[in-house]
Amino acid sequence: MSTTVETLVHPVALPRLRVRWGRWGLHATLAALSLLTLFPLFWMLRTAFTPHAEVFRATLAPFPANPTLANFPQAFALFPVADWFVNSIVVAVSCAAGKLIVAAPAAFAFARGRFPGRDAGFALVVGTMTVPYVITLIPTYMGVVRAGLYDTHLAVILPTVAHCGFACFFLRQAFRQLPAELFEAAAIDGAGPWRQFARIALPNVRAALAALFVLGFLSAWNLYLWPLLVLETPENKTLSIGLKLFATTGEQGGQWGPLMATAILGVAPVLILFLLAQKQIVSAFVTSGVR
Amino acid sequence: MRAGAVRGSHLAWWLMAAPAVLLCIVFIWLPMLATLGLSVVDVNVLRGTAVWRGAAHYVETLANPDFHLALFNTAIYLAVLLPLQILVPLALAYALMHVAGRAVAAYRGALFLPAVLSFPIAAVAWLWMFHPVMGVLNAILSAFGGIPQRWLNDPSMAIYAICVVAFWKCFGLNLPIFAAALANVPEELRQAAALDGAGPLRRALHIDLPLISPALFFAGVTTLLLVLDEIVGAVDVLTEGGPFKTSTNLLYFMYERAFRHFQFGEAAAVATLILLLVALATWMQFRVFERRVHYG
Numbered sequence: 001m002s003t004t005v006e007t008l009v010h011p012v013a014l015p016r017l018r019v020r021w022g023r024w025g026l027h028a029t030l031a032a033l034s035l036l037t038l039f040p041l042f043w044m045l046r047t048a049f050t051p052h053a054e055v056f057r058a059t060l061a062p063f064p065a066n067p068t069l070a071n072f073p074q075a076f077a078l079f080p081v082a083d084w085f086v087n088s089i090v091v092a093v094s095c096a097a098g099k100l101i102v103a104a105p106a107a108f109a110f111a112r113g114r115f116p117g118r119d120a121g122f123a124l125v126v127g128t129m130t131v132p133y134v135i136t137l138i139p140t141y142m143g144v145v146r147a148g149l150y151d152t153h154l155a156v157i158l159p160t161v162a163h164c165g166f167a168c169f170f171l172r173q174a175f176r177q178l179p180a181e182l183f184e185a186a187a188i189d190g191a192g193p194w195r196q197f198a199r200i201a202l203p204n205v206r207a208a209l210a211a212l213f214v215l216g217f218l219s220a221w222n223l224y225l226w227p228l229l230v231l232e233t234p235e236n237k238t239l240s241i242g243l244k245l246f247a248t249t250g251e252q253g254g255q256w257g258p259l260m261a262t263a264i265l266g267v268a269p270v271l272i273l274f275l276l277a278q279k280q281i282v283s284a285f286v287t288s289g290v291r
Numbered sequence: 292m293r294a295g296a297v298r299g300s301h302l303a304w305w306l307m308a309a310p311a312v313l314l315c316i317v318f319i320w321l322p323m324l325a326t327l328g329l330s331v332v333d334v335n336v337l338r339g340t341a342v343w344r345g346a347a348h349y350v351e352t353l354a355n356p357d358f359h360l361a362l363f364n365t366a367i368y369l370a371v372l373l374p375l376q377i378l379v380p381l382a383l384a385y386a387l388m389h390v391a392g393r394a395v396a397a398y399r400g401a402l403f404l405p406a407v408l409s410f411p412i413a414a415v416a417w418l419w420m421f422h423p424v425m426g427v428l429n430a431i432l433s434a435f436g437g438i439p440q441r442w443l444n445d446p447s448m449a450i451y452a453i454c455v456v457a458f459w460k461c462f463g464l465n466l467p468i469f470a471a472a473l474a475n476v477p478e479e480l481r482q483a484a485a486l487d488g489a490g491p492l493r494r495a496l497h498i499d500l501p502l503i504s505p506a507l508f509f510a511g512v513t514t515l516l517l518v519l520d521e522i523v524g525a526v527d528v529l530t531e532g533g534p535f536k537t538s539t540n541l542l543y544f545m546y547e548r549a550f551r552h553f554q555f556g557e558a559a560a561v562a563t564l565i566l567l568l569v570a571l572a573t574w575m576q577f578r579v580f581e582r583r584v585h586y587g
Binding site for chain 1: 300301303304305306307308309310311312314315316317318319320321322323325326329383386387389390392394397398399400401402403404405406407408409410411412413414415416417418419420422425427430431434459463464467468471516519520523524527528531542545546549550555558559562563565566569573
């Protein structure tokens with residue numbers, strides 16, 4: 001009896017030895033591929049701590065002979081890297097917070113409100129998820145120049161916050177999963193929409209808000225083409241586009257160590273977030289599709 | 292009194308929804324219409340006048356050899372990345388399903404990590420590895436007796452080098468998606484097939500594959516968007532579309548027409564063509580594949 005159950009659970013009962021070898025082989029392959037995936041980041045880290053003279057020797061030594069921290073101050077001296085870092089933080093936090101501030105009340109209205117124009121408004125907001133931002137680039141650029149916002153961080157933040165369709169959609173789902181009785185009871189006690197939103201709805205969707213904030217931060221931190229178009233002064237750039245300036249103008253001098261040191265500053269916040277909340281980030285990425 | 296209260300709460304609801312709706316209209320829907328408009332007129336920004344051009348921008352674009360190259364390159368990016376982005380994460384998801392232990396979390400983390408980085412950072416890391424003289428890739432090649440390559444400076448290789456970078460940065464994204472889909476395949480189906488004498492390969496092909504096809508198709512659409520859009524961050528940092536425009540794509544072509552040559556009309560026409568391609572892919576997702584793709 002027990003053998004039939006056994007064969008049902010493990011229908012392909014390979015000889016034990018083969019299974020064990022196969023499993024070790026699988027582990028070895030996965031470990032090798034994981035290391036291969038990490039290699040570009042490892043090499044970036046290695047180069048960032050390698051002295052200038054040593055960078056020019058194309059060796060395969062995994063660690064520099066004379067590790068140094070000099071590349072970091074050197075990077076800050078060559079380009080306004082500190083400004084880039086601060087700008088990136090300011091822009092990413094503003095975009096993530098702005099998206100939540102705009103999307104949360106709207107999502108609550110779409111989830112619980114009964115008012116004329118609700119469905120049309122929801123369609124207008126969620127419909128933007130299907131619009132590739134490429135189609136908005138040129139007029140938005142012209143508008144930004146006209147409004148005198150060119151070369152300001154607001155020019156990056158405002159259009160990014162406007163892409164709040166997914167946040168609205170995601171939060172509406174979260175609000176709808178809360179029991180309706182909660183809100184009905186509050187309404188009987190005389191609580192209007194704003195109070196229901198602030199007192200009941202928001203505290204109950206903290207996890208969704210946190211996931212959206214992290215997602216918004218990451219996507220804004222990684223923005224490339226739009227900041228490239230609207231930020232011109234070197235001091236106003238974000239890290240992503242500063243790196244491009246560094247890579248294309250610093251290359252002649254072969255400033256690879258400082259360039260990699262700067263890149264590490266771009267990886268660090270993302271890496272810290274990832275290590276702190278890997279599960280949440282992965283599941284947020286999966287539900288949001290791409291970014 | 293009652294009607295007034297209802298109207299009062301209408302106002303509150305409207306105020307809650309208004310910022311999101313207005314931002315979407317001002318920064319997405321109106322610019323979209325403006326792009327469609329720009330593609331059929333010539334705008335003089337200084338005088339504030341617009342002259343009707345009809346299909347002229349489209350005709351010029353379609354006759355531009357650089358546009359042909361960008362279109363052709365976009366097709367290459369897609370042809371290289373589409374199979375890679377689906378087959379490799381699928382194989383990895385399968386492998387991860389068959390191992391257990393603490394190491395699994397580490398594998399998952401390591402394989403997913405590049406997906407959270409930005410394209411310019413990925414590009415800068417690889418720019419250094421691709422360096423023809425000091426890069427680690429040529430050092431490895433030489434160590435194994437190979438011939439050092441010019442990588443990004445080689446017109447016949449640059450586009451494939453960018454594909455490698457894009458693949459490295461994006462394959463991890465599909466891994467949890469495929470893993471979740473595979474975990475959702477009922478174990479009884481696999482066991483039933485095994486009892487009927489189906490080996491591991493046949494079970495994978497005839498049970499798993501049809502049941503996870505929505506996830507595969509989703510990955511396909513994501514890859515199309517990657518090739519049409521995000522990859523531009525890697526192209527700009529690694530090659531600026533070169534050498535000899537051999538690594539441009541449609542968006543990079545649009546970017547150059549608009550912001551290097553200030554041909555906003557033509558650029559708007561290209562943007563409209565990109566929009567049509569994306570719309571076509573979305574339409575295919577809903578129409579053609581809805582029937583074939585199995586939703587279990």
